[in-house]
Amino acid sequence: MRVAIVHYWLVSMRGGEKVVEALCDMYPDADIFTLVCDRDKLSEKIQRHRIFTSFLQHVPGSRKHYQSLLPLMPFALESFDLRNYDLIISSESGPAKGIIPPPHALHVCYCHSPMRYLWDHYHFYRGNAGLMAKVMMPLLAPLLRTWDANSSLRVDRFVANSHHVANRIGKYYRRSSVVVHPPVATEDFVPGGDVEDFYLCAGQIVPYKRIDLAVRAFTKLGRNLVVLGDGDSREVKALKRIAGPTITFTGPASFSELKSRLARCRALVFPGEEDFGIVPVEAMASGRPVIAYGRGGALDTVVPGHTGILFKDQSVESLVEAVEVFEAMEPRFRSDTIQMHAAQFSSMNFKIEMKKIIDQELAKRHVAIEARPYAASRSPLFQDVSQVPLH
Structure with missing residues (x-):
């Protein structure tokens, strides 16, 4: 074949x-x-x-x-x-x-x-x-x-x-x-050591991923947010203009740095609507929960209350509320349970x-x-093939 x-x-x-x-x-x-x-x-x-x-x-x-x-x-x-x-x-x-x-x-x-x-x-x-x-x-x-x-x-x-x-x-x-x-190469990601005091937003920086929501929300909350990745230069400049002092832009990162950040963050923030979304699965394979917009592929991968939180409106207010809900229940998220869930996407x-x-x-x-019939069975000349002389 x-x-x-x-x-x-x-x-x-x-x-x-x-x-x-x-x-x-x-x-x-x-x-x-x-x-x-x-x-x-x-x-x-x-x-x-x-x-x-x-x-x-x-x-x-x-x-x-x-x-x-x-x-x-x-x-x-x-x-x-x-x-x-x-x-x-x-x-x-x-x-x-x-x-x-x-x-x-x-x-x-x-x-x-x-x-x-x-x-x-x-x-x-x-x-x-x-x-x-x-x-x-x-x-x-x-x-x-x-x-x-x-x-x-x-x-x-x-x-x-x-x-x-x-x-x-x-x-x-x-x-x-x-x-x-x-x-998803889930086997390449493992839970790290101690979780550090920062949230992570990772991936290509383009307008439809709505990283602006995360930057505005975490600036408003005064929480540490690391934006990892590169992309549209105009979008990066616009994000930096609205970012407060708790927002860090790292630019493009190596695979080892991505793995390290995913394993150490409090949670991955995923504010865009994706067809599937591989980064949330990579975060869960690292044992970390995901705070995602509740549309698109996130509905297939994030289990609310078990592997993360879904927020219903693509707005700063809705994301802020989701972060506050997450922090109230943060101790309930188990790294091993989250990692096991991610394994199904291998x-x-x-x-x-x-x-x-x-x-x-x-x-x-x-x-x-x-199952297709032979041509002979459809032809009136050969309706009774047993009568056809063999010599």
Whole structure:
């Protein structure tokens, strides 16, 4: 069986690329197709596979400004020749599912999210875009939405990374899906020594993650907050302007520093709405509770009162109240219980569940082929094959 893995772009090693790594473990001989690729940013595991890129790879600056090439992505995806593959697994977010699968192949789409900038986050992205994008988006978005919805019909089975994403697949594509949480290297995180007097906000600093809520809330409370990560320079400057003396910005951090901070913080603060959210699981694997906005993937991972606290409104007041509730019950949170809960999101569980779904779909296709009647049974010339002379 020849296997193709289709990923939107390979220019960094984040959550989507960790899914590709897990799929590479499952199918070590698979070929990888992607719109653009920066091999220097990829893990050795991914680099060991044959990687095919689209014509966008040859556009100057494409590896850095790939998102601006969105109008060309449907043409690039449909240019991939997948005729010789029996199983195609698309890793969808950017897009990736819009390939043209051959009739005999099984196409399973692991969906991190329907394209946010075309659907539920469209107005947010347009509001924060430059002048040219603000002008062009209303003209191009309806065409791209139509293509995106139509290309969902090329998928045989959708797998969503959370129930939040499954609901959006149903809303925008009118397709059902099964939920398999993405792989998290939970075994890489362990509870540390003494917990220190600071809260942690970690991850890429971009507007939709709403780190501004955490900065304002902890400035108001006078509590220590460490903001770990880097991202949009304008957003970082804006956050520093509103930050009080108890807020510390560390900039980008190594993996060892992230592990250390997660293990020592009082709690991770997660004020954004994510499709899944890997950092909260990493914090729980470190034995630390999570204070998260009660929407999106956090509903799949955080158990209120046991592994963290969920706040209902994306506002400073609601977050402040959640921190006060957390501190009142802080001694009740048990590090070992939290760590055990996080173990269910391991890479091994992801591989087991994905293999189960793919094998079931392959078996159904095999049964359907076996059940097809022979042409002779449908032809009036051969209704009684027992009368056909053998010599």
